[in-house]
Amino acid sequence: QVQLVESGGGVVQPGRSLRLSCAASGFTFSSYGMHWVRQAPGKGLEWVAVISYDGSNKYYADSVKGRFTISRDNSKNTLYLQMNSLRAEETALYYCAKANTATVKLSYFDFWGQGTLVTVSS
Amino acid sequence: SYELTQPPSVSVSPGQTASITCSGDKLGDKYACWYQQKPGQSPVLVIYQHSKRPSGIPDRFSGSNSGNTATLTISGTQAMDEADYYCQAWDSSAVVFGGGTKLTVL
Numbered sequence: 001q002v003q004l005v006e007s008g009g010g011v012v013q014p015g016r017s018l019r020l021s022c023a024a025s026g027f028t029f030s031s032y033g034m035h036w037v038r039q040a041p042g043k044g045l046e047w048v049a050v051i052s053y054d055g056s057n058k059y060y061a062d063s064v065k066g067r068f069t070i071s072r073d074n075s076k077n078t079l080y081l082q083m084n085s086l087r088a089e090e091t092a093l094y095y096c097a098k099a100n101t102a103t104v105k106l107s108y109f110d111f112w113g114q115g116t117l118v119t120v121s122s
Numbered sequence: 123s124y125e126l127t128q129p130p131s132v133s134v135s136p137g138q139t140a141s142i143t144c145s146g147d148k149l150g151d152k153y154a155c156w157y158q159q160k161p162g163q164s165p166v167l168v169i170y171q172h173s174k175r176p177s178g179i180p181d182r183f184s185g186s187n188s189g190n191t192a193t194l195t196i197s198g199t200q201a202m203d204e205a206d207y208y209c210q211a212w213d214s215s216a217v218v219f220g221g222g223t224k225l226t227v228l
Contacts, residue, residue, distance in 0.1 A: 035217070045157070045165065045208050047217035059215045062123065095164060106212050108155040110176065112164040 002026040002111040004096050009116030014088055020116055022079040022096030030054070030074035033099035033107055036081045038092040039115070048094070049081065053102035086120045093117050124213035126220035133226045140196040142223045144209030147190060152211040154192035156185060159222075160205045168207075169194060201227050 008020040022034070036048040049060045049070040058070050069082040079096050093115040099107035126146045134140035144154065154172055157165040167176050169185035172192070182197045192211075196203055204227045209220040 044206075044222040045159075045210075045219045047219060050217065061216060100170070105215065106153055108153075108167060108170045108210065109157070109165070110167055110170075112166070114164055 002098060004098065004111060004113030006094060006096050006113045006116035009094065009118045011119045011121060012086055013122050014120055015085055017082070017084045018086060018118060020081040020083070020094055020096075020118070022081075022113060024077045024079065024096075024098070027098070029072075029077040031102055033101060033104040034070075034072060034079045035097045035099060035107075035109060036070060036079075037095045037097055037109070037112075038090070038118075039095070040089070040092040043092075046092075050099065050104045050107070051079070052104045057104055059104060083118070086118075088120050091118060091120045124211075124216070124218050126209055126211060126218050128207075128209060128220040128223045130221070131224045131226065133228060134196075134199045136201060136227055137198055140199045140203070140225055140227075142194045142196075142207050142209075142225065144192040144194070144220045145190055146192075146211065146218075149190050149192055149211060150188045152187075152213070154185065154187045155210045156183075156192075156194045157208045157210065158203075158205045159208065165208065196225075199225075199227055203227060 003025045035050045051070045095115045097109035098111040100110045156169040159165040172187040173185040
């Protein structure tokens with residue numbers, strides 16, 4: 001069965017960096033696009049970024065463009081999110097989610113991880 | 123930027139039909155999806171490409187999308203359907219979520 005396990009969350013000061021990981025299993029990781037989605041406490045879902053199956057295409061939400069970088073290592077079945085210059089308002093549960101297709105546009109999220117909590121606070 | 127608008131809350135009696143709307147400019151020209159999220163849990167896909175149901179999703183869940191509005195319909199609503207529901211679509215190169223609707227079954 002599909003499993004997505006996020007890690008790397010924690011407490012970080014404003015302006016600092018953090019790298020999240022998402023370990024995938026139960027499917028052919030290298031054949032599917034992958035997304036990051038976040039959810040602030042008590043708030044709705046906010047899409048963050050997506051990467052195609054081979055890493056050749058990446059798209060970002062305007063709110064994180066230039067500060068966050070999505071990447072993947074297909075040899076390790078792992079998705080990453082490098083977050084720089086973090087802001088207090090980016091405190092949230094960060095989910096990785098599997099896309100239903102190899103490419104990214106028009107994909108939907110057919111499986112989600114449990115999330116990893118990032119708290120940005122001094 | 124593109125926006126999807128959902129009502130913050132919808133209430134329904136058990137066994138009745140619940141309808142949750144999602145509005146956006148020319149949304150009917152885009153593929154709309156719906157996710158269910160129960161408290162403390164990750165979201166679950168319930169409808170994709172306007173009206174298709176993933177395996178394991180009960181057939182009381184259905185979807186439609188036309189004009190500027192996508193609608194998630196739950197027929198014969200059960201207590202277990204109480205959750206937050208989010209619509210989602212693509213606009214250009216970005217994913218957009220609606221603000222979410224809390225469905226209360228009372």
